[in-house]
Amino acid sequence: xxxxxxxxxxxxxxxxxxxxxxxxxxxxxxxxxxxxxxxxxxxxxxxxxxxxxxxxxxxxxxxxxxxxxxxxxxxxxxxxxxxxxxxxxxxxxxxxxxxxxxxxxxxxxxxxxxxxxxxxxxxxxxxxxxxxxxxxxxxxxxxxxxxxxxxxxxxxxxxxxxxxxxxxxxxxxxxxxxxxxxxxxxxxxxxxxxxxxxxxxxxxxxxxxxxxxxxxxxxxxxxxxxxxxxxxxxxxxxxxxxxxxxxxxxxxxxxxxxxxxxxxxxxxxxxxxxxxxxxxxxxxxxxxxxxxxxxxxxxxxxxxxxxxxxxxxxxxxxxxxxxxxxxxxxxxxxxxxxxxxxxxxxxxxxxxxxxxxxxxxxxxxxxxxxxxxxxxxxxxxxxxxxxxxxxxxxxxxxxxxxxxxxxxxxxxxxxxxxxxxxxxxxxxxxxxxxxxxxxxxxxxxxxxxxxxxxxxxxxxxxxxxxxxxxxxxxxxxxxxxxxxxxxxxxxxxxxxxxxxxxxxxxxxxxxxxxxxxxxxxxxxxxxxxxxxxxxxxxxxxxxxxxxxxxxxxxxxxxxxxxxxxxxxxxxxxxxxxxxxxxxxxxxxxxxxxxxxxxxxxxxxxxxxxxxxxxxxxxxxxxxxxxxxxxxxxxxxxx
Amino acid sequence: xxxxxxxxxxxxxxxxxxxxxxxxxxxxxxxxxxxxxxxxxxxxxxxxxxxxxxxxxxxxxxxxxxxxxxxxxxxxxxxxxxxxxxxxxxxxxxxxxxxxxxxxxxxxxxxxxxxxxxxxxxxxxxxxxxxxxxxxxxxxxxxxxxxxxxxxxxxxxxxxxxxxxxxxxxxxxxxxxxxxxxxxxxx
Amino acid sequence: xxxxxxxxxxxxxxxxxxxxxxxxxxxxxxxxxxxxxxxxxxxxxxxxxxxxxxxxxxxxxxxxxxxxxxxxxxxxxxxxxxxxxxxxxxxxxxxxxxxxxxxxxxxxxx
Numbered sequence: 012x013x014x015x016x017x018x019x020x021x022x023x024x025x026x027x028x029x030x031x032x033x034x035x036x037x038x039x040x041x042x043x044x045x046x047x048x049x050x051x052x053x054x055x056x057x058x059x060x061x062x063x064x065x066x067x068x069x070x071x072x073x074x075x076x077x078x079x080x081x082x083x084x085x086x087x088x089x090x091x092x093x094x095x096x097x098x099x100x101x102x103x104x105x106x107x108x109x110x111x112x113x114x115x116x117x118x119x120x121x122x123x124x125x126x127x128x129x130x131x132x133x134x135x136x137x138x139x140x141x142x143x144x145x146x147x148x149x150x151x152x153x154x155x156x157x158x159x160x161x162x163x164x165x166x167x168x169x170x171x172x173x174x175x176x177x178x179x180x181x182x183x184x185x186x187x188x189x190x191x192x193x194x195x196x197x198x199x200x201x202x203x204x205x206x207x208x209x210x211x212x213x214x215x216x217x218x219x220x221x222x223x224x225x226x227x228x229x230x231x232x233x234x235x236x237x238x239x240x241x242x243x244x245x246x247x248x249x250x251x252x253x254x255x256x257x258x259x260x261x262x263x264x265x266x267x268x269x270x271x272x273x274x275x276x277x278x279x280x281x282x283x284x285x286x287x288x289x290x291x292x293x294x295x296x297x298x299x300x301x302x303x304x305x306x307x308x309x310x311x312x313x314x315x316x317x318x319x320x321x322x323x324x325x326x327x328x329x330x331x332x333x334x335x336x337x338x339x340x341x342x343x344x345x346x347x348x349x350x351x352x353x354x355x356x357x358x359x360x361x362x363x364x365x366x367x368x369x370x371x372x373x374x375x376x377x378x379x380x381x382x383x384x385x386x387x388x389x390x391x392x393x394x395x396x397x398x399x400x401x402x403x404x405x406x407x408x409x410x411x412x413x414x415x416x417x418x419x420x421x422x423x424x425x426x427x428x429x430x431x432x433x434x435x436x437x438x439x440x441x442x443x444x445x446x447x448x449x450x451x452x453x454x455x456x457x458x459x460x461x462x463x464x465x466x467x468x469x470x471x472x473x474x475x476x477x478x479x480x481x482x483x484x485x486x487x488x489x490x491x492x493x494x495x496x497x498x499x500x501x502x503x504x505x506x507x508x509x510x511x512x513x514x515x516x517x518x519x520x521x522x523x524x525x526x527x528x529x530x531x532x533x534x535x536x537x538x539x540x541x542x543x544x545x546x547x548x549x550x551x552x553x554x555x556x557x558x559x560x561x562x563x564x565x566x567x568x569x570x571x572x573x574x575x576x577x578x579x580x581x582x583x584x585x586x587x588x589x590x591x592x593x594x595x596x597x598x599x600x601x602x603x604x605x606x607x608x609x610x611x612x613x614x615x616x617x618x619x620x621x622x623x624x625x626x627x628x629x630x631x632x633x634x635x636x637x638x639x640x641x642x643x644x645x646x647x648x649x
Numbered sequence: 650x651x652x653x654x655x656x657x658x659x660x661x662x663x664x665x666x667x668x669x670x671x672x673x674x675x676x677x678x679x680x681x682x683x684x685x686x687x688x689x690x691x692x693x694x695x696x697x698x699x700x701x702x703x704x705x706x707x708x709x710x711x712x713x714x715x716x717x718x719x720x721x722x723x724x725x726x727x728x729x730x731x732x733x734x735x736x737x738x739x740x741x742x743x744x745x746x747x748x749x750x751x752x753x754x755x756x757x758x759x760x761x762x763x764x765x766x767x768x769x770x771x772x773x774x775x776x777x778x779x780x781x782x783x784x785x786x787x788x789x790x791x792x793x794x795x796x797x798x799x800x801x802x803x804x805x806x807x808x809x810x811x812x813x814x815x816x817x818x819x820x821x822x823x824x825x826x827x828x829x830x831x832x833x834x835x836x
Numbered sequence: 837x838x839x840x841x842x843x844x845x846x847x848x849x850x851x852x853x854x855x856x857x858x859x860x861x862x863x864x865x866x867x868x869x870x871x872x873x874x875x876x877x878x879x880x881x882x883x884x885x886x887x888x889x890x891x892x893x894x895x896x897x898x899x900x901x902x903x904x905x906x907x908x909x910x911x912x913x914x915x916x917x918x919x920x921x922x923x924x925x926x927x928x929x930x931x932x933x934x935x936x937x938x939x940x941x942x943x944x945x946x
Binding site (some may be wrong): 677684697707734742745746770804 | 841842844845847848851852853854855856858859860861862863864865866867869870871872873875876878879880881882883886889890893894895897900902903905906908909910912913914915916917918919920921923924926927928930931936937939
């Protein structure tokens with residue numbers, strides 16, 4: 012029986028799907044802003060329904076499963092196509108649809124002149140739908156559909172401007188990198204089905220929770236799940252696709268980095284927190300992968316000159332923070348950072364898009380500057396976001412990052428140290444970006460579109476989402492104010508009803524230690540900002556590439572040679588093997604074999620053709636001889 | 650009983666041999682009639698009276714009379730049949746003999762199969778056959794009517810005289826079947 | 837009555853029917869191979885079909901299974917259809933080539 016609650020749950024993913032189908036089907040008919048408005052309206056409706064579900068949700072309401080239909084029923088396998096509504100999925104739904112709506116609105120302005128705008132919105136809606144499927148699925152397989160759907164949409168959207176070959180390569184790279192992670196996810200699902208006989212989250216967690224800590228099976232399954240998460244959430248070693256994903260239109264970058272896609276890995280780990288809780292070994296790996304990724308992203312971000320690339324590496328770094336939090340079992344801290352990060356990273360990307368828009372496509376920050384006076388709204392909101400991501404109180408980034416740092420300190424002071432260092436680097440590259448873009452004097456000669464005198468502010472449809480996000484970035488921290496500030500860890504309490512892992516986490520730090528840690532990180536970050544200001548604050552000239560950089564700096568500027576490493580480690584041997592297999596297998600074996608088969612058949616036919624005399628008696632004779640031979644064979648077993 | 654069998658068997662085999670070896674097609678048909686009648690006699694010996702009746706009616710009464718009719722219609726007795734070369738004929742007979750032997754060998758285990766227990770004398774009666782036909786074999790029975798229909802239509806199509814106005818090609822390009830094929834030309 | 841019929845039928849061993857049937861079949865086959873007159877080939881085919889019919893009826897009688905006789909019905913049926921079409925082809929051939937030689941059909945391979 013379909014209750015009103017079920018109906019609401021189904022409506023959330025149904026709207027974007029409807030949008031994707033309708034806009035996709037009528038993309039040639041829809042003119043101007045129609046597609047954009049339609050797509051935005053549908054995702055907004057989805058958000059409204061999510062909000063209704065959220066507001067009507069009781070404090071301790073149990074998990075609600077909405078079964079749409081019985082999807083796979085083979086032997087012992089019984090997988091319904093069902094949605095799960097609990098605090099975690101609800102929270103993710105709010106983020107996806109909420110941020111998604113703002114990005115859609117923004118896209119109306121940003122993609123205004125693109126001839127394929129309708130296709131863009133169809134894909135954007137499909138992206139949102141996939142992500143909703145991912146977070147709402149009640150079992151691993153439904154999540155996996157969304158998981159793959161997100162991968163597909165990212166491929167489509169990154170390569171949206173497909174006339175440029177590099178963009179296509181970027182899309183393909185994202186696809187391939189994600190596939191590597193997907194193998195982990197598939198294997199993990201197989202393993203869990205083998206062990207538990209079901210893929211439903213509720214049942215898996217219930218059965219898994221009764222197993223002993225460190226059970227090798229759980230450890231394997233969690234490691235495989237984490238492999239999937241690294242692919243989707245761009246952790247070491249599968250992160251190289253994310254910076255390349257900048258090839259897509261800027262709203263897509265915002266969507267991928269803030270609301271969807273990269274948070275999928277975090278979500279998956281939090282969703283399976285019960286299992287991860289039982290695998291300390293996996294958790295250690297997650298912690299250190301997260302820490303390493305945070306440091307990696309932060310260092311590479313230091314020397315990037317493309318405004319979007321800086322933000323991309325910043326995302327990588329922030330995702331590292333989230334995984335570090337998951338690694339120490341601070342799931343709610345991780346989710347909290349997901350939320351705040353969604354706010355300010357979406358804001359940063361949309362702001363960057365606004366800047367790029369203003370400069371008619373220029374993305375090199377060395378050729379910007381002095382935009383503060385021209386693009387006031389963009390500047391103000393960008394400033395808010397930068398301060399938020401740097402982690403300066405009382406903005407949202409401070410609370411979420413501090414939560415992670417405090418949790419990490421309790422587990423491993425070394426990891427804490429690295430993360431604080433990464434936080435300083437974060438402040439450095441973000442403020443470098445801010446200063447170079449908005450301060451100093453305009454250094455660019457940007458080739459502006461015809462009829463455009465100089466840099467200009469974006470239209471309202473683009474700035475309003477920026478302002479909304481700015482407000483959220485400022486007050487977002489209020490969602491989870493820790494006890495020492497007199498808060499009640501609201502988000503943690505809220506999410507605790509969804510995942511047992513969240514309920515188990517606790518912070519064993521004295522209030523004084525916490526105060527000290529906060530003071531330490533904040534002061535270090537402020538110091539960094541001051542240093543950055545002295546370096547870039549008043550820049551007026553366009554400086555070229557320094558002739559000789561120290562080795563480390565060169566290495567970092569080249570992104571730690573990660574792409575080159577992969578090329579050397581995987582691509583080169585693979586090409587080598589392929590070439591040789593082509594030389595030997597294809598040219599020496601396969602081609603002669605196939606061509607030879609054809610020639611042999613031809614020759615045989617030429618010869619056997621003579622049998623076809625057209626003489627019926629001869630055929631009859633042949634048939635009889637055949638029957639005799641067959642009978643003799645069967646009889647005497649020749 | 651056994652002698653009756655031998656008698657009819659002899660008639661069947663001899664008639665069959667005449668069918669194969671007679672020079673005139675009319676003689677062949679007459680021999681085939683004799684052969685089929687003797688087979689009908691076998692049916693009666695086997696207590697399949699109804700089948701024997703049907704056999705006589707369908708084969709001797711319809712099929713063979715139709716053949717006779719066609720032979721006379723086409724005036725076939727005047728056509729001199731080209732005989733095949735001796736080698737082919739000997740080879741054919743040898744192969745046929747071999748075939749017979751192999752069939753015998755194939756069933757040599759079956760030849761000693763014990764006759765099963767239980768016996769129902771009524772299976773050849775019209776009632777039983779009818780019940781079986783309309784209960785167990787109803788669908789094939791119905792389908793066979795379709796087969797007949799298509800055979801009828803096909804026969805009409807084939808035997809119908811070509812309407813000259815329907816011929817699209819000029820008559821000169823039509824292959825002349827009266828000429829022998831290239832194989833025979835070469836030979 | 838029943839005993840009489842049974843003994844009467846079983847007086848002739850099944851092997852005899854098998855041999856007779858095989859003999860007829862082989863004769864029909866040889867005939868089909870040897871002759872070039874199409875109508876005689878068709879008759880030989882009929883002969884072969886009938887040898888099988890005989891065998892079916894024999895088995896049916898020995899095993900008291902009416903199914904065998906039903907099969908004979910269907911074979912007769914197919915034979916009738918086959919003869920109809922075969923004779924039609926024959927008439928056509930005669931009309932076109934003024935002969936009924938099997939070898940004239942070898943043009944069909946083109």
